[in-house]
Amino acid sequence: MKKLSGVIASILAAPTLVQAQTTTGLEEIVVTAQRREQNLQEVPISVSAFSAEQMDKQNIRGATEYLALTPNVSFTEDAQAGSRGISVAIRGVNNLVSGENAVINSVGNYLDGFSIASVPSGVANPMLIDMERVEVLRGPQGTYFGRNSLGGALNLTTKAPSDEFGGEFAVGAESYEDAGEMYSVTGILNMPVSDAFKLRGVAYYEDSSGLVENIGPGAPDSGHQWLDLRVRATWDLSDSTSVGLTLIYSDQDQNTDENVPSGFLDLDTVDTFGFQPGEAFDPGTGFWPDNQNKLSHDVDEHNKLETTVAILNVAHEISDGLTFKAVAGLIDATQERLFDQDLIGNADVLYRDNEYDGNSWSIEGRLESTSESFDWVVGALYAEDQQEQDNNVAVSSDPIALNDPNISPPGFGGTVPVPGFFFPPFPTDLGLALNHKNFEVESIALFADVTWHVTDRLDVIVGARYTEDDVLNERSSFGIAPDGSCNCGPGTDFGGFFGSFVNFPRPDASGNQSFSDVSPRAGVRYAWSDTGSVYATVSRGYKAGGTSTGNDTNNNNAPLTIGYNEETLWNYEAGIKTEFADRRVRLNASVFFMDWTDLQVEAFRFLTPGDLSSNFEQTINVDAEATGVEVELLAQPVDNFTFGGAIGYLDTEITDEPICDIPNGGPNGSATCISITGGYNVSAVGLEMPKAPELTANLFGEFRFDIGTSQAWARAEYIHRDNMYSDIEALTNLQTRGPSPNQGLVRAVGDDEFPYKVPSFDVVNLRGGFDWEHTSITVYVQNVFDEEYYTGTQENFGVSGIRLRPHPRTFGAQLAYRF
Numbered sequence: 001m002k003k004l005s006g007v008i009a010s011i012l013a014a015p016t017l018v019q020a021q022t023t024t025g026l027e028e029i030v031v032t033a034q035r036r037e038q039n040l041q042e043v044p045i046s047v048s049a050f051s052a053e054q055m056d057k058q059n060i061r062g063a064t065e066y067l068a069l070t071p072n073v074s075f076t077e078d079a080q081a082g083s084r085g086i087s088v089a090i091r092g093v094n095n096l097v098s099g100e101n102a103v104i105n106s107v108g109n110y111l112d113g114f115s116i117a118s119v120p121s122g123v124a125n126p127m128l129i130d131m132e133r134v135e136v137l138r139g140p141q142g143t144y145f146g147r148n149s150l151g152g153a154l155n156l157t158t159k160a161p162s163d164e165f166g167g168e169f170a171v172g173a174e175s176y177e178d179a180g181e182m183y184s185v186t187g188i189l190n191m192p193v194s195d196a197f198k199l200r201g202v203a204y205y206e207d208s209s210g211l212v213e214n215i216g217p218g219a220p221d222s223g224h225q226w227l228d229l230r231v232r233a234t235w236d237l238s239d240s241t242s243v244g245l246t247l248i249y250s251d252q253d254q255n256t257d258e259n260v261p262s263g264f265l266d267l268d269t270v271d272t273f274g275f276q277p278g279e280a281f282d283p284g285t286g287f288w289p290d291n292q293n294k295l296s297h298d299v300d301e302h303n304k305l306e307t308t309v310a311i312l313n314v315a316h317e318i319s320d321g322l323t324f325k326a327v328a329g330l331i332d333a334t335q336e337r338l339f340d341q342d343l344i345g346n347a348d349v350l351y352r353d354n355e356y357d358g359n360s361w362s363i364e365g366r367l368e369s370t371s372e373s374f375d376w377v378v379g380a381l382y383a384e385d386q387q388e389q390d391n392n393v394a395v396s397s398d399p400i401a402l403n404d405p406n407i408s409p410p411g412f413g414g415t416v417p418v419p420g421f422f423f424p425p426f427p428t429d430l431g432l433a434l435n436h437k438n439f440e441v442e443s444i445a446l447f448a449d450v451t452w453h454v455t456d457r458l459d460v461i462v463g464a465r466y467t468e469d470d471v472l473n474e475r476s477s478f479g480i481a482p483d484g485s486c487n488c489g490p491g492t493d494f495g496g497f498f499g500s501f502v503n504f505p506r507p508d509a510s511g512n513q514s515f516s517d518v519s520p521r522a523g524v525r526y527a528w529s530d531t532g533s534v535y536a537t538v539s540r541g542y543k544a545g546g547t548s549t550g551n552d553t554n555n556n557n558a559p560l561t562i563g564y565n566e567e568t569l570w571n572y573e574a575g576i577k578t579e580f581a582d583r584r585v586r587l588n589a590s591v592f593f594m595d596w597t598d599l600q601v602e603a604f605r606f607l608t609p610g611d612l613s614s615n616f617e618q619t620i621n622v623d624a625e626a627t628g629v630e631v632e633l634l635a636q637p638v639d640n641f642t643f644g645g646a647i648g649y650l651d652t653e654i655t656d657e658p659i660c661d662i663p664n665g666g667p668n669g670s671a672t673c674i675s676i677t678g679g680y681n682v683s684a685v686g687l688e689m690p691k692a693p694e695l696t697a698n699l700f701g702e703f704r705f706d707i708g709t710s711q712a713w714a715r716a717e718y719i720h721r722d723n724m725y726s727d728i729e730a731l732t733n734l735q736t737r738g739p740s741p742n743q744g745l746v747r748a749v750g751d752d753e754f755p756y757k758v759p760s761f762d763v764v765n766l767r768g769g770f771d772w773e774h775t776s777i778t779v780y781v782q783n784v785f786d787e788e789y790y791t792g793t794q795e796n797f798g799v800s801g802i803r804l805r806p807h808p809r810t811f812g813a814q815l816a817y818r819f
Contacts, residue, residue, distance in 0.1 A: 025579075025582055025583030025584055025636075026579065026583055026584060026585075026586055026634060026636055027051075028040075029041075029049050029051065030133070031043060031047055031049050031133070031135050031155075032135070032155060032157065033045050033047050033135055033137050033144075033155065034144055034449075035113070035144045035145075035325075035366075035368075035377065036368060036370075040577075041531070041533070041577045041578075041579065041586070041588075042527075042533070042577075044459075044461065044523055044525040044533075044535035044537060044575070045137055045138075045139065045141075045537075046137070046138040046139055046573065046575060046588075046590045046592075046630055047135055047136065047137050047138070048066075048069070048070045048071070048135070048136045048138075048632065048646070049133060049134070049135045049136075050066050050069075050133060050134045050135075051132075051133050052130075052131060052132055052133065052159065055128060055131060055134065056778075057702070057713070057715060057767065057769070057778075058715070058717070058767070059765075059767060059778070059780050059782070059812070060128055060134070061127060061128055061129065062084055062125055062127065062128060063075070063084075063086055063088065063125045063154070064077065064086060066128075066134055066136070067086075067088065067136070068698070068719050068721075068763075069646070069698050069700075069717075069719070070136045070646070070648075070696075071630045071631070071632065071646040071647055071648025071696050071697070071698075072090065072091050072092075072138065072628055072630055072648030072649075072650050072696055073088070073089065073090050073091075073136060073138075073648070073696065074088075074089045074691050074692070074693050074696065074721065074724065074791075075087060075088050075089065075791060076691060076726050076791045076792025076794060077791050077792065077805045078259070078792055078793075078794040078795040078803075078805070080257060080303075080337070080339075080794075080795050081303070081305070081335065082224070082252050082254040082303050082305055083208075083210075083211075083222075083224055083254060083258050084125045084252065085125070086125055087691070087792070087794070088107050088154070089107070089151075089691035089692060090107055090136070090138050090151045090152035091138055091139070091151055091152065091592070091594065091626060091628060091650060091692075092151075092594075092624075092626050092650060092652045092689045092691065092692035093106050093107065093150055093151020093152065093541075093569065093594075094106055094107065094151070094690070094691045095107075096599075096600065096601045096602055096690055096691075096727060096728065104118070104385075104441060104469075104471070104543055104544055104546070105117040105118065106150045106151050106543055106567075107149070107150070107151055107152055107153065107154065108141060108145045108146075108149030108152070108153030108154065108155075109153070109154045109156075110145060110153060110154065110155050110156065111126060111156045111157075111158070111246070111248075111309065111311065112156070112157060112158055112232075112244070112246045112311045112313065112327075113311070113313060113327040113329075113364075114309075114311040114327055114328075114329030114331075114362065115145075115329070115360070115362060115383070116309060116329075116331050116360075117360075118331075118358065118360040118385040118387070118441070126156065126228075126248065126250065126309075127204055127226075127228040127250070128156070129186055129188075129202055129204050129228070129230075130158065130159050130188050130200075130202045130230075131156065131157065131158055131159060132157040132158060132159045132160070133157050134154070134155070134156050134157075135154070135155040135156075135157075136152065136153075136154060136155075137149075137152050137153045137154075137155060138151075138152045138590075138630070139151070139152060139537075139539060139541075139571045139573055139592065139594075140152075140519065140521075140539045140540060140541030140542075140569060140571050141153045141541075142447070142463075142464075142465040142519035142521065142539065142540065142541055142542065143447050143448070143449040143463035143464065143465050143519075143521050143539075144377075144447075144449065146381060146445050146447060146465055146467065149541070150541035150542065150543045150567065150569055151541060151569065158230065158232055158246060159200060159232070160198075160200065160232060160234055160244070161190055161191070161192065161198030161199055161200035161232060161233065161234050162190055162192070162198070162200075163192050163198070164190065164192065165190060165191060165192060166190050166818065166819055167187070167188045167189040167190055167818070167819055168186070168187070168188040168816055168817065168818045168819075169186070169187055169188075169816070169817050170184075170185070170186040170187075170814055170815065170816035170817070171183075171184070171185055171186075171814070171815055172184040172185075172186070172812065172813065172814035172815075173812065173813055173814075174208075174810050174811065174812040175810070175811045175812070176211055176808045176809075176810055177786055177808040177809035177810070178292065178293050178808060179209075179210065179211045179212065179213070179293045179808050180208060180209030180210045180211065180213075180221065180222075180223065181208070181209055182206060182207065182208035182209075182812075183206070183207050183208075184204065184205065184206040184207075184814075185203075185204070185205045186202075186203070186204050186816075187201075187202070187203045187204075188200070188201070188202050188203075189201045195236075196235060196236040196237075197233070197234070197235045197236075198233065198234050198235075199231065199232070199233050200231070200232045200233075201229075201230065201231045201232075202228075202229070202230040202231075203227075203228070203229050203230075204226070204227070204228040204229075205225075205226065205227050205228075206224070206225070206226040207223075207224075207225050208223050208224050208225075209221060209223040210222030210223040210224065210255065210256075210258060211258045211293065211805075211806055211808060212256070212257075212258050212259065212260060212293055212294065212295055212806070213293055213294050213295075214255075214256055214294075214295055214296065214297055214345075215284060215285060215294055215295070215296050215345060216283075216295075216296040216297045216298040216340070216345025216346070217298055217345060217346060218298065218300070219256065219297045219298050219299060219300060219301060219340070219345070220255035220256055220300065220301060220302075221255060221256065222254075222255055222256050222257065222258040222295075223254075223255050224252065224253060224254040224255065225253045226250070226251070226252045226253070227249075227250070227251045227252075228248075228249070228250045228251075229248070229249045229250075230246070230247065230248045230249075231245075231246070231247045232244070232245070232246045232247075233245045240316060240317040240318075241314075241315070241316045241317070242314075242315050243312070243313070243314050244311075244312070244313035244314075245310075245311070245312055245313075246309070246310070246311040246313075247309070247310055247311075248307070248308070248309040248310075249307070249308055249309075250305070250306070250307040250308075251304075251305075251306050252304070252305040252306075253302070253304050254302065254303040254304070254305075255301055255302060255303070256295065256297055256301040256303075256339075256340075257301075257303070257339065257795065257803065258805055258806075259295070259795060259803035259804055259805045259806075260285065260287075260288055260291050260292060260293070260294060260295055260803065260804060260806060261280065261282075261283070261285065261287055261288070261291070261295065261343060261798075261800035261801045261802075261803060261804075262280075262287055262288045262750075262754070262755040262793075262801040262802045262803065262804050263280045263282070263287030263288065263750075263800070263801045264280060264747075264748060264749065264750050264754065264755055264801045264802055265278050265279070265280050265747050265748070265799070265801055265802070266677075266729065266747075266796035266797060266801075266802050267676065267677040267678045267680070267729060267736060267740075267747070268604070268606075268677050268796060268797050269796070269797050269798060269799060270678065270740070270745050270747045271606060271609060271610060271677050271678045271740065271742060271743065271745065272606070272610055272612055272797075273423065273610075273799065274610060274743060274745065275745065275747070275799075276745055276746070277746065277747075277748060278745060278746055278747030278748050279747075279748045280748070280799060280800050280801035281344060281799045281800055282800065283295075283296035283343065283344045283345050283800050284296055284345070285800075287800075287801065288755070288788075288790075288804050288806075289788045292788065292806045292808060293806065293808070295343070295800075295803075296343075296344065296345030296346075296800075297339075297340035297343065297344075297345055298340060298344075298345045298346060298347070298348050299338060299339065299340035299348065299351050299396065300338070301338055301339050301340060302336070302337070302338050303335070303336070303337045303338075303339075304334075304335065304336045304337075305333065305334070305335050306333070306334050307331065307332070307333040307334075308330075308331070308332045308333075309329070309330070309331045309332075310329060310330045311327070311328075311329040312326075312327070312328045312329065313325070313326070313327055314326040314327075321369055321370050321371050322367065322368070322369045323367070323368045323369075324365070324366070324367055324368075325365070325366055325368060326363070326364065326365045326366075327362075327363070327364045328361075328362070328363040328364070329361065329362060330359070330360070330361040331358075331359065331360050331361075332357075332358075332359040333356075333357075333358050333359070334355075334356065334357050334358075335354065335355070335356040336354070336355050336356075337352070337353070337354040337355075338351065338352070338353055339351065339352040339353075339354075340352075340396075341393055341797060341798060342396070342798055342799055343798030343799060343800040343801075343803075344798075344799055344800060347398065348396040348397045348398040349395070349396055349398065349399055349400075349423055350393060350394070350395065350396055350399075350432070351393075351394055351396045352391075352392070352393050352394075353390075353391075353392045353394065354389070354390070354391055354392075355389075355390040356387065356388070356389050356390075357387070357388045358385070358386065358387040358388075359385075359386055360383065360384065360385040360386070361383070361384055362381060362382065362383035362384070362443075363381070363382055363383075364379060364380070364381040364382075365379055365380060366378065366379025366380075366447075367379065372453065373452070373453055374450060374451065374452055374453065375450070375451040375453075376448070376449065376450040376451070377447075377448065377449050378447070378448040379446075379447055379448075380444075380445065380446050380447075381443070381444070381445040381447070382443070382444055382445075383441075383442075383443040383445075384440070384441070384442050384443075385439075385440070385441040385443075386438075386439065386440045386441075387437075387438070387439045388436070388437070388438050388439075389436070389437040389438075389439075390435075390436050391433065391434070391435050391436075391437070392431045392433065392434045392435075393431070393432050393433035393434075393612055394429050394430060394431045394432060394434070395426045395427065395428055395429060395430040395432065396428065397428055399423055399424070399425055399426050399428070400423060400424075400425045424490075424498040425494070425495050425498050425499060426480075426498050426499070426501055427499055427501065427502075430480060430501055430502070430503065431478055431480070431503050431613075432480065432612040432613055433612040433613055433615055434477065434478040434503055434613065435475060435476060435477035435478065436475070436476045436477075437473070437474065437475050437549075438472070438473075438474040438475075439471075439472065439473055439474075440470075440471075440472040441469060441470070441471050441472075441544065442469070442470040443467065443468070443469050443470075443544075444467070444468045445465055445466065445467045445468075446465070446466045447463070447464070447465040447466070448463060448464060449461070449462075449463030449464075449521065450462050450463065456527075457526055457527045457528070458524070458525070458526050458527075459524065459525040459526075460523075460524055461521065461522060461523040461524065461525070461537070462520075462521070462522050463520065463521040463522075464518055464519065464520040464521065465518070465519045465542075466516070466517070466518050467515075467516065467517050467518075467519070467542060467544075468514065468515070468516045469514065469515045469516075469544035470512070470513075470514045471512070471513055471514070471515065471544050471545065471546040471547070472510070472511070472512045473510070473511050473512075473546055473547045473548075473549050474508065474509070474510045474549070475508065475509045475510070475549040475550060476505070476506075476508050477505075477506050477509075477550070477551055477613065478503040478504060478505055478506060478613065479503070479504055479506055479551075479553065479557060479613045479614075480501050480502070480503060480504070480613055481501065481502070481504055482497060482500040482501055482502075483500050483501070483502045484500070485500045486499070486500040506551045506557040507551065507557060507558065507559050508559065509549040509550060509551060509559035509560060509561055510547075510549065510559070510561070511546070511547025511548075511549055511561040511563060512547070513545060513546060513547055513563055515544045515545055515566045517542040517566060517568070519539070519540040519541060519542045519568075520538075520539070520540055521537065521538070521539040521540070522537065522538050522539075523535060523536060523537030523538065523539075524536055531578060531579040531580065531583060532576075532577070532578035532579070532580075533576070533577050533578070534574070534575065534576050534577075535574070535575050535576075535577075536573070536574040536575075537571075537572075537573050537574075538570070538571070538572055538573075539570075539571050539573075540568060540569065540570055540571070541568065541569040541570075541571065542566060542567070542568055542569075543566060543567040543568075543600065544566050545563065545564050545565045545566040545567070545598075545600070546563070546564060546619065547561050547562065547563050547564070548560075548561070548562045548563075548564065548616070548617060548618040548619050549561050550607070550614075550615075550616040550617075551614075552607065553607045553608040553611060553613070553614035554607060554608060560607075560616070562618060564598075564600060564619045564620060564621055565598040565621045566598065567596065567597070567598050567599055567600045567621070568596070568597045568598065569594055569595070569596050569597075569599075570594065570595045571592060571593075571594050572592060572593045572594075572595075573590055573591070573592040573593075574590065574591055574592075575588070575589060575590035575591070576588070576589050576590075581635075584635060584636045584637065585633070585634070585635045585636075586632075586633070586634040586635070587631075587632075587633050588631075588632045588633075589629070589630065589631045589632070590629070590630045591628070591629050591630075592626075592627070592628050592629075592630075593625070593626070593627050594625060594626040594627075594628075595625050596622075596623055596624040596625065596626075597623055598621035598622075598623070599621065599622050599623065599624050599654075599689075600619050600620075600621060601619065601620055601621075601622055601674070601684075601728055602617055602618070602619045602620075602728075603617075603618055603619075603620060603674050603675060603676050603728050604616070604617050604618075604676065604677060604729070605618075605675055605676050605677045605678075605679075606677060606742075609678075609679065609742035609743055610742075610743070618675075620657070620658050620674060621658070622654050622655075622656060622657040622658070622674075622684060623654070623655045623656040623657075624652060624653060624654045624655055624689055625652070625653055625655055626650060626651065626652040626653075626689070626692070627650075627651045628648065628649055628650040628651065629647075629648070629649045630646070630647070630648050630649075631646065631647045631648075632644070632645075632646040633645055633646070640703060640704045640705055641701070641702070641703050641704070642701070642702045643699075643700060643701040643702070644699075644700060645697065645698055645699035645700065646696075646697065646698050647695070647696070647697045648695070648696040648697070649694065649695055650692055650693065650694055650695075650696075651694065652688045652689040652692045653686065653687070653688060653689075654684045654685055654686070654687055654688075654689060655685065656672070656685060657672045657673070657674060657683065657684055657685055658672060658673070658674070659671060659672055660672055660673035660681055672685055674728060674732075676728060676729055676732070676736070677729070678736065678740035678741065678742050678743075678745065679740055679741035679742035680732075680735065680736045680740060680741060681741075682728070682732035682735045682736065683732075683735070684728065684731060684732060687731055687732070688724075688725070688731070690724070690725045690726055690727050690728065690730065690731050691724060691725075691726060691792075692724060693721050693722035693723065693724040693760075694722045694724075695720065695721075695722040696720065696721055696722070697718075697719075697720040698717065698718060698719045698720070699717070699718045700715060700716065700717045700718070701715070701716050702714070702715040703715075707770075709772070710770065710771060710772035710773075711770075711771050711772075712768070712769065712770045712771075713768060713769050713770075713771075714766075714767070714768040715766070715767040715768065716764070716765070716766055716767075717764065717765040717766075717767075718762070718763070718764050719762070719763045719764075719765070720760070720761070720762050720763075721760060721761055722760045723757055723758055723759050723760045724757075724758050725756060725757060725758065726756075726758065726792040726793045726794050727793075727794055729756070729796075730756035730757070730758075730793055731756075733749070733753055733756040733757075734753070737749055755790075755793050755801075755802050755804060756793055756802075758790065758791065758792060758793065759789065761787050761789035762787060763782075763783050763787050763789070763807075764783070764784040764785055765780065765781065765782045765783070765784065766780060766781045766784055767779070767780040767781075768780070774817055774818045774819060775815070775816070775817050775818075776815075776816050776818075777813065777814070777815050777816075778813065778814045778816075779812070779813045780810075780811075780812050780813070781809065781810070781811055781812075782809070782810040782812070783807055783808065783809045783810060784809065785809075786808065786809040787807070788806075789807055790804040790805055790806065790807070791805065792805075
């Protein structure tokens with residue numbers, strides 16, 4: 001806390017340190033937060049922006065790097081979607097899922113104006129090589145970004161081709177403390193084919209041996225090979241009409257997940273295997289924090305993600321101040337994952353096989369007008385999203401590998417070396433959680449936003465979006481049962497009885513619902529000078545509802561469909577944006593209050609205790625609220641030194657939840673509750689929201705100095721994140737420590753709610769470089785003090801415990817040549 005107090009004091013004291021020695025001032029930051037180019041200081045929205053130069057100096061190659069430098073933004077990395085897989089929360093707004101991923105996202109993700117949020121790998125995380133800028137918009141962005149922007153949006157813009165022939169070639173390398181290494185090659189080529197037609201191409205290849213060594217027999221380490229290709233073309237058809245095309249191809253080939261066992265079992269594992277006592281099994285690696293770089297799996301694991309994106313932008317100037325713009329795009333993404341689900345090398349009991357295919361396309365047209373009195377935009381959008389998922393947790397080659405002949409479970413005869421562990425001798429490849437899911441979303445929207453320049457100083461803003469969503473959720477699943485070939489029982493022919501089990505289809509379950517919404521925005525902005533303004537806005541965010549589907553395994557496998565409501569959010573915000581000391585200090589701050597109605601939370605449980613095939617992911621609606629403050633500072637006291645930082649404070653609370661449908665209610669007989677694995681009924685009322693750390697902060701300083709005709713630079717960064725929970729199971733872990741209602745099982749738990757309560761962490765990064773003529777070299781050390789931290793606990797099932805992703809100290813360098 002002393003360290004954090006020092007950060008706060010440094011930021012608040014910063015303006016008094018500035019002594020303007022010239023009138024150069026800070027560089028203007030241009031953003032497209034309102035879908036047109038504007039000075040950041042003139043936009044009445046809470047925005048953090050990162051320019052191309054900043055991303056180079058800060059080694060920003062993916063979302064985690066810039067999100068860590070943004071106030072009131074958090075993320076989790078569970079690695080089940082590869083090393084780049086993340087889940088993003090802005091001001092606590094996030095996808096609270098317990099299953100594979102969300103179809104409709106709470107945070108928008110836009111690339112060159114096109115939404116790439118709906119993909120099967122959770123959150124799209126494109127490589128950020130050769131980007132023009134990245135913007136993080138906080139608060140609902142309905143009128144401009146619409147769908148998938150309930151809590152905010154990530155707005156990414158690639159570099160457009162320029163008029164000069166040129167390019168860049170770079171090689172890079174990283175070494176991970178007590179782990180592997182990475183090598184990369186980057187190529188950029190800009191070609192002005194003619195005065196009207198220009199091309200810019202980017203190629204990036206990365207080869208890594210990974211953060212985690214696999215000590216299991218014949219199984220790969222956590223290495224990966226990534227290939228990313230991008231081409232952007234611009235064509236000026238005339239003085240008034242231009243066309244832009246962006247094409248992207250990404251092939252990410254990951255081996256095993258980059259995580260290590262915690263040594264503490266989640267509720268699913270205890271309930272499935274009947275562990276008693278509920279203690280994890282050490283596969284020979286040890287547990288976190290003693291083990292930061294080893295796991296033990298024995299399946300030839302892989303996690304392959306392939307993504308193709310095409311984006312078309314058209315702009316036509318109808319008259320002076322009136323422009324028509326159109327954006328059309330398509331994204332197609334697939335994921336193939338094979339994973340050792342038991343998490344024990346030399347004991348091939350369970351494996352997981354996932355195949356996801358998602359595609360999304362949309363077309364948007366809008367009219368934009370700019371004049372002395374009014375700026376306005378009006379438009380329409382049509383979009384379709386589809387995801388197909390094939391999921392299978394199946395019996396592997398040796399289902400009884402963990403059974404010890406010296407210990408016999410009561411009534412069965414079999415064996416258990418892990419305390420309380422027993423698994424029947426099922427046939428290989430029997431699907432214990434086998435299902436096919438299909439999700440489809442069709443959206444239509446009309447939107448308008450008007451800014452009235454009442455005076456030179458005063459603006460009034462009014463806007464709204466009307467949305468219609470049709471949401472389909474289909475599920476086909478399979479159960480397990482003996483096929484009748486063995487006229488026996490477990491007591492008479494143990495192996496024959498369980499060896500005769502097969503999969504049988506259950507009735508299909510399907511839900512289709514339609515939703516409509518009007519989300520308004522209103523605000524005022526007053527500029528008291530050319531460099532200072534205040535603003536106040538009220539905006540509403542919306543996220544479509546849907547249907548949870550499954551089979552009631554306690555009622556002849558009847559189709560089970562339970563609808564849930566659309567999620568809405570009111571955001572009340574006031575802010576200040578100012579520059580002073582000859583524009584050498586930039587201070588932006590905001591305060592906000594958010595009020596959720598029907599926040600969507602996914603709770604996971606087995607309808608039949610111990611039966612994996614009875615898994616049911618039910619989305620329920622709760623109410624919540626949040627209050628927060630954000631402060632961002634940038635200062636340049638002298639031409640060669642820049643420093644700054646940001647602080648975000650967030651106070652969240654779940655205020656209401658569903659009425660419990662069982663006689664005794666939730667904890668202590670409460671009237672409201674949420675049902676989760678083990679038969680527990682927990683209450684989240686009065687608790688904070690998951691993925692919403694109370695305090696986020698960062699501080700940096702950058703010094704540049706000349707060496708002859710060349711320039712060198714050095715930069716230091718400090719990043720702080722408070723503790724938090726990842727999901728409902730983690731949030732309510734104190735309520736599930738007694739015997740489970742289903743089987744009377746008790747699991748072992750760690751001190752300080754480990755690992756469910758993600759500890760706070762403090763990270764320091766150092767970077768430096770030297771630029772001369774056409775060549776530059778950059779060196780860096782990330783996590784200088786080798787802080788032992790992880791960001792979430794959402795990859796849980798397995799007998800060695802909840803998995804955690806390490807972040808070792810990293811040494812890196814890059815050599816680049818520009819021509």
